[in-house]
Amino acid sequence: MSISMKQSLPILCIAILVSACASTGLPREDRLALYRENAGEPIPNFRSTSRNLSWRALSDDALVVWTRSNQANLLEFNPRCIGLRSARTIYISNSRGLVSAQFDSVRIIAPATATRPQLSCRITTIRPLDLQAINDSKRELREAQIMQIEDDASEQQP
Numbered sequence: 001m002s003i004s005m006k007q008s009l010p011i012l013c014i015a016i017l018v019s020a021c022a023s024t025g026l027p028r029e030d031r032l033a034l035y036r037e038n039a040g041e042p043i044p045n046f047r048s049t050s051r052n053l054s055w056r057a058l059s060d061d062a063l064v065v066w067t068r069s070n071q072a073n074l075l076e077f078n079p080r081c082i083g084l085r086s087a088r089t090i091y092i093s094n095s096r097g098l099v100s101a102q103f104d105s106v107r108i109i110a111p112a113t114a115t116r117p118q119l120s121c122r123i124t125t126i127r128p129l130d131l132q133a134i135n136d137s138k139r140e141l142r143e144a145q146i147m148q149i150e151d152d153a154s155e156q157q158p
Contacts, residue, residue, distance in 0.1 A: 026141065028085075032058040038134045039074045039127035045100040046073050046126055053092065057084045063106060064129065065092065072129045075106065081121030083108050092123075101126045 026034065035058055046067060054066040060080040066072040077084075084090075089109040092099055100123075107120045 026138070028059065032062055034134060034137055035062070035064060035074055035129060038130045038137070040130065042101065042125050042127050043073075044126070045098050046128075048092065048094050048097050048099050055090060057087060060084045063090075070131060072131055074125075074127045074129055075123050076125040076127070077106070077121045078124045081106060081108070081119065083110070083119055084121070099123070099126070 048065075048067060050067070056064045058064060058074075060082055061077050061084075063075045063077075063081075063084060064072050065075055084106070087108040087110065091107045091109055093104040093107070094100075095104070102122070102124065105120045105122050
């Protein structure tokens with residue numbers, strides 16, 4: 001069966017849109033809400049056995065820290081940690097490998113200047129994350145986006 005250029009154009013558009021949706025992910029606000037919805041009850045601390053933790057700033061008041069590939073915690077700050085979203089390097093204080101809420105801080109490592117000193121933000125809350133639930137929710141959202149794109153494309157065909 002051959003497909004004409006007119007018939008292949010909608011298929012190509014769908015493929016481009018699907019790949020764009022998959023690569024861009026969720027908007028920042030939705031990502032933060034998703035992580036908060038899938039965070040457990042606050043815990044007093046967590047063990048940090050690595051000097052090079054993986055992390056991702058969700059906002060200036062929330063940060064995800066992976067302690068293992070399948071284990072992560074949501075760290076929250078009050079007041080906000082200004083500049084966290086744009087930070088490239090951070091340091092998380094700890095006491096003998098134990099990071100504790102209310103005692104430890106996240107420090108944004110950036111060249112300090114007279115107008116912009118290094119920032120240190122106290123961790124107010126630590127909540128373990130259900131990474132499987134987060135991944136399942138992300139997959140469901142991607143599938144819903146794909147279905148919406150396909151529906152929109154089929155409505156536009158003559």
